[in-house]
Amino acid sequence: MKKLPETIDQAVDELLRVLPKDNTAEITAMSKDDLIALHFGLGMWIRNNLGLWGGNRKLLQATGKEHPDDASGVIIDALWQRLQGQ
Numbered sequence: 001m002k003k004l005p006e007t008i009d010q011a012v013d014e015l016l017r018v019l020p021k022d023n024t025a026e027i028t029a030m031s032k033d034d035l036i037a038l039h040f041g042l043g044m045w046i047r048n049n050l051g052l053w054g055g056n057r058k059l060l061q062a063t064g065k066e067h068p069d070d071a072s073g074v075i076i077d078a079l080w081q082r083l084q085g086q
Contacts, residue, residue, distance in 0.1 A: 004051040004056045004059065005050055005056075005059055006056075006059055006062065006077060007058075007059070007062050008057035008059075008062050008063060008074065008078045009078075010059075011036065011046070011075045011078070012075065012078050012079045012082050013044075014050065015018060015046070015075070015079050016079070016082075023042075024083060027079065027080055027083055028080075028084065029043075031046075032077070032080065035073075035076050035077060035080055036073075037078050039072070039073065039076075040068070042072075042073040042076060043046040043073065046072040046075050046076070047068045047069070047071075047072050047085070050070060050075070052063055052068035052071050053068050059071070059080055061073065062074060
C-alpha cells in the first residue's frame with residue numbers, strides 16, 4: 001500500500017498528481033465561496049482515498065479538525081490557495 005499523506009501540503013501534492021488538468025482548471029476558476037460545491041465529489045474522494053475515514057490521524061490532526069468532513073474542506077481550501085498561487 002502506498003504511503004498516505006501526513007500533512008496538508010502532501011495531500012495537496014497528491015491531489016495535483018491525480019487530478020486531471022481540466023479539474024484543476026475548474027477549481028482554479030472557482031471563487032472561495034463556491035468550494036463547498038466540492039464537498040461530495042472531491043471531498044469524498046479525499047476522505048476515502050487519503051485515509052481520513054481510515055485512521056490517517058496525522059493528516060486529520062494536521063488540518064486542525066476532528067471530523068473527516070471538515071478536514072477534507074481544509075485540504076480543498078489549501079488546494080485552491082495553491083492553484084491561486086497563494
